[in-house]
Amino acid sequence: MNEINFSVSPILTFFLNEGVPFETIKLILMLPIIATLIAFLRQVIGIKAFGIYTPLLVTFAFLATDGLRYGILIFVMIILIGMLMRIALKSFRLLYLPRVAIMLTIVALSILLMLAIGGSLKRTGLASVSIFPILIMITLVEKFIAVQIEKGDRAAILLATETLLISILGFYIASWEVLIHFIAFYPWVILLTIPLNVIIGKWTGLRLSEYLRFGEIIKRS
């Protein structure tokens, strides 16, 4: 990616000349766009996910694992282990943080095992996945457990699924060539996300999901 074969704005040229990698600039400029997307999905569409931070991080973890396949695999594995471990640890009646620590340990070991199996199956892509995105995704476990305790298994699985969907959508948007070229040429458009978020932040209409939730009232009134 060192060679940029499309036109970029003078500001970006300056950054690039200073030695900032294009990949870094791209991710930083995409961040406000993905964040705005998540805000929009929450307030207007009604897809909740685990807040804004988690889907954002998972999106970037996906971008950094270079391809969705392994990202989704790791994500699903983490959630599955989280669920199983909750059942396994239930009878121990442990305090919250130690319990999360045990879960993190098991998840970490499982990932390690998975990487090893991937390597032995000659799935080199899996083994070469860089460690930081994996670590980021492991922290999902805490979010997942917190929601499980607060709102139960079903809500936690629903939110995890929503997080996964948002992150996949975010992944496709952030790796969309047209958008990347556009932002490289007009980097200032990301400032438009601020007024856009002001509008979203004042939106008091029903969310799309609420039309479904309250459909019975509308039907019968």
Next chain:
Amino acid sequence: MFEFIKKSRGILGMNARNLEYIRPFNRVSAKRLADNKLLSKRVLKKNDIAVPALISQIKSLEDLDGFDWQKLPDSFVLKPNRGFGGEGIVVVYGRKKRRDDAWVKADGSIITINDLKNHTRNILDGSYSLSGIPDIAFFEERLKLLKLFKPYAYKGIPDIRIIVFNKMPIMAMLRLPTKESHGKANLAQGAIGVGIDLASGVTTTAVLGKQKIIEYVPGTRLLLSGIKIPYWMDILNIAVRSQEISNLGFLGVDVAIDKERGPVILELNARPGLAIQVANLDGLKGRLKKAAGIKIKTVKKGIRVGMDLFGGEIEEELEEISGKKVIGAIEKVRLIGKDGKEIEIEAKIDTGADWSSIDNALAQQLGYGSALEEFEKLNISYDDLKNTNRDERRKLYEKIPDIISAIPVKSSHGYTYRPMINIEFVMDNITTSTKMTIVDRSHMQYPMIIGKVNLKKFLIDTSK
């Protein structure tokens, strides 16, 4: 499509709830009160509002170490101070026989002192508190289930959620714990929410969990509509009063009814959920908008206005099914006299009388004075008329305008014949043209009674 959008306008969504109601009407300090169960308990109690009695509290690990578990009563509830959604609550029903370190829980399972200690430690750690901050655990009295609710509730206490805004009750629902909700009265966990008609305190429609509209308690033939909530006025009263006390402009009050103590406030909610709309099959936003413009000075007034504005669904439904209007024992009636003269009075509904009748003085005011005079002038006694038939009687009074006939009326001095006139009256927006007798009601409270012939279009609700 347009219709759909229009109808959805009355519904309160999450965005509007947060931006238009919670932000402007629930101040930070008021929210703090609601989120702190011990504090709101104390404040409500100080203002003479019934709350579950506090047994003791554990504030720290040192408290926990020094806690005397033996002094706990046979039954109690252990709660986190800042818990929400009913999480972290342990309900203990009684002591385990022949053991001094164990109790029995709602589902019959045993809970030991060690279990309780562990749970308390979790509470102190903040496992059940909003955003996980360290918390206080407290023990309070276990409320006893009302007999009425026994068949409806699964192993827990039902409660009544009331939304209060601008000193008015806006909407209410009864929450019934189910097996799926593990005895918790929380809709998100699968409890049943039953809408309540604000005016009568009678349940209407019901929802299971978040969305499923139901008519019966699942697995039974127990109808969920038509349950009359006892102490309804008292419940509305403490709900609205607790708004005054808490200063929460947009408030969800949870009230439970104890078998012995009557209604008690379980907790105040600064961020009430939206499921109440599904239980009532009606939107909150429409009601809140209606309530916003009205100036309410006293609690009493607020309750009355709220009941009038948002209640009466049951009555409307009844009227729809039967095609009849529901009236009370005393109703406002507008009489239309001669030359279009109108007088409004209160009339007594009398199902023991065949005909309606009005007082002499009222008849005079309505323009029947001269007719009445001429009737008296003829001075035909009861005995004279006793053996006449209807047609013969009619003939006798033919000459007097307005008077159609005379019918026998029983009064304190035996039977008399009283004149009958044709007149129109309006009751509950229904105009009736009818024959009516004129009698002496000067010693009665109401100048008019409405008898059976004029009540065919109405149903009478004596509690109205």
